[in-house]
Amino acid sequence: MVRFSQGRPLAARLLAGLAALLPAAAHAAREWNFQQPATDIARQQIDLHSFIMWICVAIFIGVFGVMFYSIFRHRKSVGHKAAQFHENTMVEVVWTVVPFLILLFMMYPATKTILAYKDTSSPDMTVKVTGYQWKWSYDYLQDGFGFYSNLKTPLAQIQNREAKGEHYLLEVDNPLVVPVDTKVRLLITANDVIHAFWVPAFGLKQDAIPGFVRDGWFRADRVGTYRGQCAELCGKEHGFMPIVVEVVSKDDYAKWAAAQKTKAAAAGGDPAKVWTLNELTARGGDVYAANCAACHQANGKGVPNAFPALDGSKVATGPKADQIAIVLEGKANTAMAAFKQLSDADLAAVVTYTRNAWGNATGDALQPAEIKAARK
């Protein structure tokens, strides 16, 4: 079979030429084929696709060559008289059996690739990936640390108030970092609705299903940054939860992992510390922006008829215990998910923030201990 080649075939150049007639500017704006593969599986997929496309093109030319020949020669306006044949068992058998054989020919490499794709055995490391509405989290199970990965593109770019950056919508605050030439097994699940983890350059797409853990794997053979997106409709911000994977050298990975472990140990912090209102609202603002603003909006006004306002709401100005319960457990049959996966300090900070931001001025400063007590 033809291996994926770096040089662009004639058809590609023709097409690019055609595309040049378009008004828009940068060449990068009209990608038309698979992204550069970074794993063997992705390379096999591309080869398989080229293989099948060429077979299809050959059949296409054959079948429609016949059709157009017939259209131009067997028309009444050139005086062609209609034949009256309408049956031929031999032909019928031939055009049933031949396509069947062509299919068998296609199925052999497809089967080989799918067996490799599904083989998640003996990985070198395992990362648990969890989809949330609307972000990803990565837990390095063997090293005992983990983090969330949020969209980094500023709202101003999305709302066309600022020029869009190079990696518009495909940039995150904390990418998944993995070493090169290492078989990484992903355990993929979701917290609320179905998401799908997809990195095109790795050829890996796996739905993340709440309540179930599915797995997939990749072995990236080039250092670099690879970008993908959630591929299963998961609600309002479905288009805004990208996946970024940094593939680094094994040395760099070891250094990075060590730093993460130290950070994780420090983040536990002193549970007895008493936080001031200012500390809480400062931290709470960040937590709010990462977890809440997508629905309730940065200005706390929500979206009419879809997501309630927090500014002036009974929940954010009423009894603390009720609000803590909703944040911890979510609200049944609404988009309000449970956020008990956040730390006590983060929850205390974000609840404090909502009770003191915008027009809300309760003056409450919740302590992490209160959240801890409210957890069942």
Added chain:
Amino acid sequence: MSSIPHDHAPGHDGHHHPTGLMRWITTTNHKDIGTLYLWFSFAMFMVGGVMALTIRAELFQPGLQVVDPEFFNSMTTLHGLIMVFGAIMPAAVGFANWMIPMLIGAPDMAFARMNNWSFWLLPPAAILLVTSLFVPGGAAAAGWTLYPPLTIQGGMGMDLTIFAVHIMGASSIMGSINIVTTILNLRAPGMTLMKMPLFCWTWLITAYLLIAVMPVLAGAVTMLLTDRHFGTSFFNAAGGGDPVLFQHVFWFFGHPEVYIIILPAFGIVSQIIPTFARKPLFGYASMVYATAGIAILSFIVWAHHMFTVGMPTAGVLFFMYATALIAVPTGVKIFNWLATMWRGSMTFEAPMMFAVGFLFLFTMGGFTGLVLSIAPIDMQLHDTYYVVAHFHYVMVAGSLFAFFGGIYYWLPKWTGTMYDEKVAQLHFWASLITFNVAFFPQHFLGLAGMPRRIPDYAQQFADWNMLSSIGAFGFGFSQLIFLYAVVKCVRGNGAKAPARPWEGGDTLEWTLPSPAPYHTFETPPVVK
């Protein structure tokens, strides 16, 4: 003469049936009901089309310009539901109502009053769907596939959608029972099953598919409803259910649904091509067997819509092989149509143009379908714009083009007036070109990695999206040409149509005068 419609509606003897609006509300005549179905479907086609243009307007450029993401999701959801259940399926039933009795020499459908009821269930369903846009929380926004748990989150718009699906399902089941009974019991003497025009065969098989799978969809959405409001947990993992099971049940409906949409189109094309090639259909028997083969295979391929949910390897392999197998009977049909054209004496009036356009573009949709059936490739292309391009090639350039062809083919018989050939040719070329401008670039978007159902996208997808939006608007406005052509014909503005306007037409409907009288074949024709 006492025939079946007379039993149902005494007084309908062609002289004093009600006029005005009451005529259409109370009618039990298969031709009136066919007309109602077709106009309803056109209206829904326009509504769904406006939604499609909203989607394409938002996707014209990166960034959010026109609508907010939640409304965008409602648009993709309702566009899908309305086009499938409101436009394509009722159009096919409209053709069945008009043509099946005339093609088999029956006086009317078997159950004339049930026929009226199956149509009049549709407008309330459409109203439920459209009004769901205006209820608190907005319309359903979880995609036309309605996957839980996302569907559990929506507001009451979701419930309205579920009820609409129930009603449309009931309508389809009644319509199908009517069609099967008509074909099995009311054929003219001498019209054996293997002498029926192929359109009747494809509809007979479609009707069986509908009877088998619409209840499955109804069951699935009923379970969604009880999960939402009555505390069951069919699809809720926390309560012991499984969200993936919904997908299995949905696609057990959904894949046969694909053939429910395309088989009547196959039937229409099989009527048009022999007429304009002035040559009998090649391989009639193999066409019937291929149709049945496609229908049976359609029940065992559903999970190819779910290759990425993480099925066991054996499951992936089975569904990949079974899916690829469908290419065989589908190929047989294409080859038979080509052999029918071969050494014919062809002319290219609008119906034939649409049939040839159908053949060409449907085959392209078939090839991308084959590419998608290869599981490892599908792992890349699943839920991308490649899939969107694929199913628009088979549903728009496939079914819809065949329906346009069918409309032009039979309009002279329905109205007694020839359509305007120049306008129809303009409609064809405008649709063909704009369709390809709209949907061909979407293949590139999918290959390059653009997921479907996103309101905003990264910069590298900008150019093709802009081109696609331009094409989509062109395609939308091209359909106004169609409306003009049809209205002109209905108003009798054109040449008078002879009983047999097409030289090669040899089926029973052409033995009737044009326009076809209100009651036909009360005395059965004799088929040799």
Added chain:
Amino acid sequence: MAPAPSRNDDGRVRAANVRTALALASIAAVFFGGVIAAKFMGGWTTGMGVVGFAVLLFLGFAIGRNLWRGRR
């Protein structure tokens, strides 16, 4: 009035129509009920069994009926 007995004999055609319709409606009912019942009992294989059995049943019915009509 044409000499077409199967058409002039309204009662017989109607009875045949109703029989066909009831058979078809029962298929629809089995599919609707079957899919929910199987889910309720929690067995995916049961569900597939019910659905598969019903597919075969309606195929058998259609073919059998046709053969019977042909013999008559």
